[in-house]
Amino acid sequence: MLFPLRDVIPSRTTPVVTWVLVGSNVLLHLWLWLGPGSADTRDAIFATWGVIPAAFSWVTAVTSMFLHADLLHLGSNMVCLWIFGDNVEDQMGHGRFLAFYLLCGIVAALAETWAIPESLLPMVGASGAIAGVMGAYFVMFPGSRVLVLLFLVVYVGVIEVPAVFFLAFWFLMQVLGGLARTSEVAATGGGAFWAHAAGFIAGAIGARLLRRKDRAEWEWREPGRPV
Structure with a gap:
């Protein structure tokens, strides 16, 4: 098992949107789990604002990105x-990044709806949107390195x-998990692999389409690597 800790590329601009997304997810999770609501209240919120494949909604495709099932789910995503x-x-x-993030999350929700169209279980989490960010990083920074546990x-x-390699x-x-997942397992929850x-x-x-040309000309290189 590999768990990422950090990459080696410094950001040249302040990642305001990334910070806001992380902060909003963490604050909402703390409110849901430490606030006055009960477990039944949380379940009702998940059922209302999570994606239910059998009753897909464009609204919940967005709202579900800000809900997480537990602390491990939230922590690994953030x-x-x-x-x-x-x-x-x-x-x-x-x-562009904010629009890209939300669009990737919507695509992910559509894919899971296609994979298990009859499921009545709410799907929550920012994993699909963050998977999009990882896919973009894969394209944009092929020479980067990641410190992993x-x-x-x-x-x-x-x-x-x-x-x-890591990505x-x-x-x-994810692909192997999706192929191995049976309809019975999907009906009782589990990872949203597709x-x-x-x-x-x-x-x-999206990385190919939305990368700003004036910034694409700048390429990170590992220290000591010849130009």
């Missing part, structure tokens, strides 16, 4: 958004790997 979002936002500009049966450590490995795991894969592909395509 870490990835924090690591990869600032550089993608830097390359697109603030407005490596979990093996007999070893736990921190290593640095090429970003394209390609992550994408492959949402993640679709978001990643949408992000890779």
